[in-house]
Amino acid sequence: MYSAVREVVTPSAKPAERMVNWIYNPDDFNPSHLDKIIADITDRWTAQGARHGFGFQFIPASELTPTCVDQPRLWRGGVDLLETRQCYIVDDIGNDQQAVSYLHGISRIIDASDSFVLNHAMAAPEWLERDKLAMIGRAAQLGLKVPKTVALPFRRHAREGLEVVRREIGGGPYILKARESGTGFGVLKVDTFEQLRSAVDIAAQTGKGYLVQEFLPNSGDLRVALVEGEVVTSMLREQVIGRYLSNIAQGGNASPSADFSVVLDDCLRVVRTLGADYLCVDFLITEQGPVFGEWCTVMANFSQFPEPARSELADAFFHWAGRLLEQRGRG
Structure with missing residues (x-):
């Protein structure tokens, strides 16, 4: 198990409650x-x-007020949620920067x-x-x-990055x-440099912040899930014919237990470097071999996986969360 959780000695531990609270911004969708x-x-x-003795609930961030007078507290309707030791997922990616900043505040007081x-759940920077x-x-x-x-410069300066795009990536698609x-x-997906220029004007x-990347033709996206340093399961997400996105939320199809042997060493190297207790690592499957896409923390949750991978990852996830709550302090 990696040491993303740091031991803290406390005079008396608060009682643990086996609950996962997912905090989100209700105004993003x-x-x-x-x-x-x-x-x-x-x-x-x-x-x-x-199945693991855990409860679950969604909580809108707008219902919460973080404070610190005598100690960190998180108020909801007159109740301090931090009176018991619980688990949280804080969805701190969004479109409203003030809301995102508030979500960061909530996660940091927790x-x-x-x-x-x-x-x-990683030792690397947040x-x-x-x-x-x-x-x-x-x-x-x-x-x-x-x-x-x-990476494109901000606001009216965004176009200044386009010549770098043309030099480093070429004429498209992007x-x-x-x-x-x-x-x-x-x-x-943008096919030509002219289209990119207009799209950047809008994005600015x-x-x-925005990125431009080369478009890599691919047969799908391989996601490998690792918990406490070991691969638990995987899935291959494939685009519907005629589309370019393989994300399940955007209509992609998923199959469980895909062969990850070719990227295993890469996944383990990433997890060791980040000190990550839970991580999903994504690769585009191209004719030239796997190309790294991104990694995701618990926000890439087990519910996105098809069975039996979903239950396999859920078992590993709740065993890990349960062990955290059994400790007296955070690590």
Whole structure:
């Protein structure tokens, strides 16, 4: 087991409650779409968690107020959730920067308590959890094959990066995506340099950081899930014919227990370097071999996997979370 959890000696440990709380920003999606996501994930998490004695709930960040007067506290309707030691997932990637900052505040006050933010399960810096530019850079440093990637300057300066794109990547096609995003949301395939210029003009107005990458023809996306340093399961996500996104949330098809032997050493190297207790590592399957895409923490949760991989990963996840709660302190 990696030491993403650091031992803290406390005079008396608070009672542990076997609960996973998923904190989210309710304003990022259309309400009907959000209701569908919550219902689907709640159904899968509740059933899997019950097998291990865990409860599960979604909590809107707007209902929470983090404070520190005498000690870290997280108030919801007059109740301090940090009075018992519980597990949390804080969905701190979004479109509203003020909301994202508030979610960071919530996760950091939980980190300061003896409860656990499960998506902070690595010893590496927190930003390596979600910044795709940082992931690409670290993966390249570790010797993994990565797509050619250019980070665009901000706002009106974004076009200044286009000549670098043309020089480093070529004339297209390209992928334009946010540096911090997930589930294939807002990932745009652009065929020509002219189209890219217009797409960048639009992206520059969003207030988010963007990347341009080479578009690599591929037969799908291999995701390998590792818990406490060992591979638990894998899946291959494939695009529907005529589409370019393999994300399940964007209509891709998934098959469980895909062969990961060719990327096993790369996955283990990544996990060891990051000191990650839970990580999913993604690779594009191209004619030239696997190319690193990104890694994901607990936000890449077991509910996205088809059976039997889903239950295999859920078992490993809840065993890990249970062991964290059994400790007296955080590590």
